[in-house]
Amino acid sequence: MALGVASRIARRELRGGLKGFRIFLACLILGIAAIAAVGSVRAAIEAGLSREGARLLGGDIEVQFTYRYAQPQERAALEALGDVSEIVKFNSMAVVERPEGTERTLTRVKGIDDAHPLYGAVTLDPPMPLDAALAGPVPGAVMERVLMDRLGLSVGDTFRLGTQNFRLAAAIVREPDSASAFSLGPRTIVRAADLAGSGLLQPGTLFETEYRVRLPEGADLDAAIRQAEPALTQSGARWRDRRNGAPGLSEFVDRLAAFLVLVGLAGLAVGGVGIASAVRAHLASKTATIAVLKTLGASGATIFQVYALQIGALTLLGLVLGLGLGAVLPLAFAPLIEARLPIPAEVGLYPGPLAEAALYGILAAALFTLWPLARAQDVRAAALFRGALDDMSGLPRLPFIAAIVAILAVLVGASAILSGLPKLALSTAGGLGGAFVTLVGVAWLARHAARALARLRAVRGRTALRMALGSVGGPGSEALSVILSLGLGLTVLATIGQIDANLRGAIQRDLPAVAPSYFVLDIQPDQIDGFAARLDDAPGVERVETAPMLRGIFSRINGRPAVEVAGNHWALEGDRGVTYSDRPTDQTVVTQGEWWPEDYDGPPQISFAAETGAEMGLKLGDTLTVNILGRDITGTITSFRDVDFSSAGIGFILSMNPAALQGAPHTFIATIYADEAAEAAILRDLADAYPNITAVRVRDAIDQVTDILAGIAAAITYGASATLVTGAVVLLGAAAAGVPARTFEAAVLRTVGASRLTVLGSFALRWALLGLAAGLVAVAAGALAGWAVSRFVMDTDYLFAPLSALAIVGGGVIGTMACGLAFAWPPLAARPATVLRAQE
Numbered sequence: 001m002a003l004g005v006a007s008r009i010a011r012r013e014l015r016g017g018l019k020g021f022r023i024f025l026a027c028l029i030l031g032i033a034a035i036a037a038v039g040s041v042r043a044a045i046e047a048g049l050s051r052e053g054a055r056l057l058g059g060d061i062e063v064q065f066t067y068r069y070a071q072p073q074e075r076a077a078l079e080a081l082g083d084v085s086e087i088v089k090f091n092s093m094a095v096v097e098r099p100e101g102t103e104r105t106l107t108r109v110k111g112i113d114d115a116h117p118l119y120g121a122v123t124l125d126p127p128m129p130l131d132a133a134l135a136g137p138v139p140g141a142v143m144e145r146v147l148m149d150r151l152g153l154s155v156g157d158t159f160r161l162g163t164q165n166f167r168l169a170a171a172i173v174r175e176p177d178s179a180s181a182f183s184l185g186p187r188t189i190v191r192a193a194d195l196a197g198s199g200l201l202q203p204g205t206l207f208e209t210e211y212r213v214r215l216p217e218g219a220d221l222d223a224a225i226r227q228a229e230p231a232l233t234q235s236g237a238r239w240r241d242r243r244n245g246a247p248g249l250s251e252f253v254d255r256l257a258a259f260l261v262l263v264g265l266a267g268l269a270v271g272g273v274g275i276a277s278a279v280r281a282h283l284a285s286k287t288a289t290i291a292v293l294k295t296l297g298a299s300g301a302t303i304f305q306v307y308a309l310q311i312g313a314l315t316l317l318g319l320v321l322g323l324g325l326g327a328v329l330p331l332a333f334a335p336l337i338e339a340r341l342p343i344p345a346e347v348g349l350y351p352g353p354l355a356e357a358a359l360y361g362i363l364a365a366a367l368f369t370l371w372p373l374a375r376a377q378d379v380r381a382a383a384l385f386r387g388a389l390d391d392m393s394g395l396p397r398l399p400f401i402a403a404i405v406a407i408l409a410v411l412v413g414a415s416a417i418l419s420g421l422p423k424l425a426l427s428t429a430g431g432l433g434g435a436f437v438t439l440v441g442v443a444w445l446a447r448h449a450a451r452a453l454a455r456l457r458a459v460r461g462r463t464a465l466r467m468a469l470g471s472v473g474g475p476g477s478e479a480l481s482v483i484l485s486l487g488l489g490l491t492v493l494a495t496i497g498q499i500d501a502n503l504r505g506a507i508q509r510d511l512p513a514v515a516p517s518y519f520v521l522d523i524q525p526d527q528i529d530g531f532a533a534r535l536d537d538a539p540g541v542e543r544v545e546t547a548p549m550l551r552g553i554f555s556r557i558n559g560r561p562a563v564e565v566a567g568n569h570w571a572l573e574g575d576r577g578v579t580y581s582d583r584p585t586d587q588t589v590v591t592q593g594e595w596w597p598e599d600y601d602g603p604p605q606i607s608f609a610a611e612t613g614a615e616m617g618l619k620l621g622d623t624l625t626v627n628i629l630g631r632d633i634t635g636t637i638t639s640f641r642d643v644d645f646s647s648a649g650i651g652f653i654l655s656m657n658p659a660a661l662q663g664a665p666h667t668f669i670a671t672i673y674a675d676e677a678a679e680a681a682i683l684r685d686l687a688d689a690y691p692n693i694t695a696v697r698v699r700d701a702i703d704q705v706t707d708i709l710a711g712i713a714a715a716i717t718y719g720a721s722a723t724l725v726t727g728a729v730v731l732l733g734a735a736a737a738g739v740p741a742r743t744f745e746a747a748v749l750r751t752v753g754a755s756r757l758t759v760l761g762s763f764a765l766r767w768a769l770l771g772l773a774a775g776l777v778a779v780a781a782g783a784l785a786g787w788a789v790s791r792f793v794m795d796t797d798y799l800f801a802p803l804s805a806l807a808i809v810g811g812g813v814i815g816t817m818a819c820g821l822a823f824a825w826p827p828l829a830a831r832p833a834t835v836l837r838a839q840e
Contacts, residue, residue, distance in 0.1 A: 009293070009306045021314050024278035026729045027271030028318035029325060032361040034267055036326025039353025044330060047346040053242035055119045058177030059085065059212025060221060061228075064238040066208050066551040066575045067629050067665070075211070077231035081224045083214040085115040088192050090207035091185060091521065091694045092200055093687055094143070095160040096151045104687055105150045106185035106696060107143065109161060109200070111192030118214040120176030122189070124169075126155065130189075133169035139194035141166040147186035162198030162691045166190060177212075199692045203665035205522045206551065206694075238553070238574060266492050267725075268360060269432050272368035273484045274729060279311060280372040304373055311373070315365040322361060323354050356418050363411040367404065374400035427788075431495075432488070435781045439487040439774070443480040446773045447473045463754065464761035471745070471766045479770055486812055487774035487781075489728075494782025494808045495789070501801035502790045516545075516671035517679045520686070521694040523668040531670065531693075534685060540678025546670040547650050550661065551575040554654075555632065556625035557618070566616035571653060578626060579652045580661045584641070593620050593639030596657045604635030604660035609643040609653045626654065628664060635660060728819065739823050747832035756828050763827075767820030768813050775812030779805040 054060050063070070063078065069086070070078070078084050088111040096103040114131075122130045124142055134140040138158065148171055153159060157168050172187060195201055215224055221241060232239075283290070290303055327349055334347040374396030396404075416425040451473030454466050472479055523531050528546060535544045553575045557565040562572050582598045584590060584607075591610045606624055618624070618637060625634040635656055643651045650671055674682055683695055746759050783800055790798040 007305075007309055021278060021282065023274050023729060024282075024311075024314060025318045025321070027274035027278075028315065028361055028365060029322040030725065030729065031268035031271040031364065032319060032322025032357045033325035033329065035360055036323055036354050036357035037329040039356055040327060040330045040350055041345070041347075043350035043353050044345040044347045047348070047350075050243070051346060054214075055176045057212070057240060057242050058087075058116075058210070059118045060215045060219075060242050061213040061225065062240045063211045063213075063228075063232060064208055064240075065211075065630075066553075067206070069209050070211055071630070074231055074237070077228045078211050078213055081213050081228055082216055082219070083115060083118060085118050085212045085214075086113045086192070087111065087116060087210045087212070088195070088201070088207055089210065090200065090205065091696070092161050093691075093694060094147065094151060094188060095687065095691070096153060096157070097160070102684060102688075103151050104683065105147065106694065106700070107147055107161075107188045108185045109195075110187055110189045111195050112189060113192055116212075117176050118212050122175050123173040125171045125173050128170060134189070134191050134194075136167060136169075138165060138167040139190060140169040141188055141190045142170045142172050143168065143188040144186035145171045147188065150186075160691070161188070161190070161195070162200040164194065164198035164200075166194070200522075202522075202524055202667075202692065205524075205667055205692070206549070266428070266432055266488065268364045269436070270488045271729075272364050273481060273488070275365060276368040276372060277481045279307075279369045283307065283372055307373055308369075311365070311369050315362065318365070319358055319361050323358060326357055327354060356414075359414060360411070363407055363414070367407045367411060370400060370404050370407070371396060431781075431785055435488060435491045435777075436484070438781065439484050439777055440480065442487070442773055442777050443483040446483065446770070447479050449473075450479075450769070464758050465765055467749065467754075467758075467762035468765035468769060471762065472769055479773075482767075482770040482816060483774045483777070486771060486816060487777050490775055490778030490808050490812050491781045491785075493811075494778045494805065495785040496782075497804035497808065498782050498786025498798075498801050499789050501804050502786060502798055516698055517674045517676070518670075518672040518683065519696040519698055520670040520672065521667070521696070523670060523690070523693055525666070525668065527690055527693075528668045531668075531686070531690065534689065535672065535682070538674075538678070538682055538685070540675040541682065542673040542675070544670055544672050545650050546668050547579050547581070547652070548666050549652075549669045550578045550628050550664060550666045552578045552626040552628040552633075552654070554624060555627045556623075556634070557616075558623050559625075562625075566618075569616050571612055571616065576654065577652050578628065578654050578656065578661075580656045580658045582658050589642040591640050591642060593637075595639055600657050601659040604633055605638045605657050606635040607639040607641055607655045608637050609651075610640040611643070612653050613637070613640050624654070628661070631664075633660060728815065739826055742824075743827040743830050746827040747830060751832045759828060760821075760824060763820055763824045764817055767816040771812040771814070771816030772809065774816070775809035778812065779808050782808065 049056065061078075061081065063074075069088075075084070090109055092107060092109050093104045094107045116130075122142070124130065124133055125145075130142070133142050141159075141161075143153075148154070148168070151159065153168050155168055155170060158165050159168060160166070172189065175187070175189075201207060213224075215221065221243075225239070225241065293303060293306075330347050331349075334345075412426065412429040415429065416422040419425045450469040454469035454473060520531075523546070525548075532544060532546060535541050554562050554572055556562055566572060582596075582600070584595050590607070593607075595607060596605045608618060608624070613619075620637055620640070622637045623634055624637060625632050627633075633656075641655075643653065650669065672682065679697070683697075686693060686695065742763065749759050749762075750756070783805070786801075787798045
């Protein structure tokens with residue numbers, strides 16, 4: 001019966017319109033739409049990857065080997081499954097000879113066979129079949145347009161790979177199996193058979209082979225994998241299938257999307273401030289109605305039900321509009337999304353992300369409306385007639401506090417589970433909670449400080465400033481809602497700004513000091529002495545470091561599969577560099593154990609990277625099996641050492657005694673530290689003398705990483721901007737809600753002699769002070785969060801970025817002033833006599 005009465009009252013009140021709930025709806029719609037849109041894009045990418053998995057991979061199954069081709073029995077096992085294509089990949093230098101000089105640049109060479117591609121087709125410009133492009137008396141080649149531009153090549157021109165000349169037949173427009181998050185150089189495709197005379201594929205050269213298999217129509221993928229596994233699992237092969245066609249990119253997209261969802265939750269938290277303020281303001285406007293209902297015998301539970309039903313209905317409306325907007329945005333921008341992504345996206349309507357956004361929206365609405373609703377039902381009728389609902393101070397009853405805590409726990413738990421990054425989600429929730437509490441405390445301090453400052457003698461002569469301070473510190477102040485909404489939004493932006501500035505700064509600071517000019521690969525053992533001799537007297541060369549290198553897969557730890565001991569550690573994903581040395585270098589710092597004696601020829605011993613070993617749970621005396629060129633080598637860990645991978649120099653996770661790797665084909669790598677002005681001459685000399693080597697310019701590689709990081713930062717900044725938009729909506733709502741109070745205030749001030757300019761200055765100063773407080777807190781919170789991410793997530797040094805901080809503070813001041821002054825004209829334009837007569 002009580003619920004029926006409450007529903008009738010709620011329904012009648014809602015007939016009056018949604019004027020008091022516009023901010024409520026705007027905040028809820030924006031938050032839900034942002035989360036739904038990001039989730040829908042992620043689902044579209046996942047669907048695209050699932051649909052195009054075989055095309056992205058190049059086959060239903062792919063098996064990779066490092067340093068070698070498949071053995072006859074391995075090839076036979078794959079051919080028993082279906083059609084097989086063999087591909088060889090490596091980095092090399094594309095060289096163009098001209099009368100005015102030689103041009104050379106790094107390229108990723110892909111040598112194919114007649115069966116390639118098993119799925120899809122390579123699109124070329126000018127259009128032609130790939131077979132025709134690669135045919136001819138001079139071997140044909142196709143390459144990416146960016147590589148052609150770098151070398152100044154046109155179709156029909158000749159270039160060189162190693163010692164073999166190739167004719168450029170066309171530019172690559174699209175390749176079915178080219179999905180990759182990162183590559184050291186643009187692609188060049190040639191026939192693998194045409195590389196035989198290039199001198200590039202010598203014993204020990206760093207290359208990898210990929211064997212793609214196309215299964216017969218309707219074949220069972222899992223059964224096929226089980227059939228071939230016995231011949232391949234002990235050979236160091238790496239497996240993928242069409243269900244994971246682009247693992248690096250899909251994981252990258254998942255993590256970025258998950259992070260953006262968390263940014264969206266931060267926006268929902270900002271919107272929650274507006275939701276709470278809107279509910280509180282609506283209840284305050286219903287003071288007389290609640291008083292009459294209580295006088296007529298309505299219980300507190302009935303009052304709660306009336307307005308809970310209203311808010312529930314409006315939440316449902318906000319959900320529908322927010323989910324609709326979040327579903328439509330990806331559809332509207334589908335062409336742009338598909339054009340910017342390097343992988344296919346099947347844009348459409350996906351229930352999962354919409355349900356996730358709806359869950360977050362319902363929980364956020366409940367979380368931020370329960371407190372004012374609970375307080376409203378506890379106020380007595382007599383107090384309501386005196387307008388006490390405007391304050392609603394104090395705590396709700398214990399059951400409501402418990403319900404609020406439970407809703408918060410469910411919201412945080414859902415974000416931790418659904419984002420796929422529980423640590424990041426919990427850290428974000430903790431950071432937002434800390435920022436929320438801090439901003440509430442700052443709002444309280446701002447009110448009391450403003451009240452105290454307004455009494456100072458130095459302020460008495462400054463009318464506008466004194467009135468602004470009195471308004472900030474007086475009853476009905478917007479300090480809490482403004483500082484909370486703006487502060488949370490600016491905190492997210494400040495954090496991203498500090499992280500982005502430190503990432504860029506770390507690269508710029510470290511590159512001149514520690515990074516080599518070139519990282520050189522594929523130096524043959526019979527070339528290493530001549531290579532070093534050429535650089536000894538070369539102008540501009542500061543130092544050269546060399547080391548032998550092989551590639552191996554960590555397969556077993558203490559006789560058990562490595563993944564069972566170390567889990568999904570990054571060192572177990574694919575093959576890793578392995579070296580040998582009879583003694584530690586001058587830069588080697590052994591932290592535990594002892595290095596083997598010189599000329600040691602006993603059982604294999606291993607020196608492992610200390611930090612990586614600790615992450616994997618390794619200790620002295622453990623045995624580690626490494627598969628190198630299909631051969632298992634088991635050694636005992638006898639020492640741990642520090643390895644600094646951040647310097648871009650030579651660093652190996654694992655080093656063994658030389659006798660353990662005796663006879664294994666290998667090459668040498670080198671790092672060259674030189675003046676930037678001398679780099680071009682050094683590269684020309686080395687490439688002319690040793691056409692088979694590959695020189696990677698470290699600055700170019702770092703520039704590519706920087707571009708990727710810039711793209712990530714831009715995507716996250718766009719997401720954070722949505723949070724700021726929500727904060728702006730809350731600010732506008734607070735400014736609009738305060739128009740009646742400021743109208744009365746302006747009327748009184750003008751009646752006692754204040755000019756319009758003085759009143760306008762007072763309005764501007766009060767908003768500027770609140771924006772300054774929010775900006776300063778955001779900078780402090782952003783600096784703390786930026787330090788934590790830099791130090792514990794990215795393992796880099798942290799330096800405070802003052803320009804980013806200044807932009808945040810300035811933006812806070814300007815933003816609040818703009819929102820406040822946008823609603824300043826009605827109070828200034830109102831005639832004082834009319835306003836004061838209305839108060840009688």
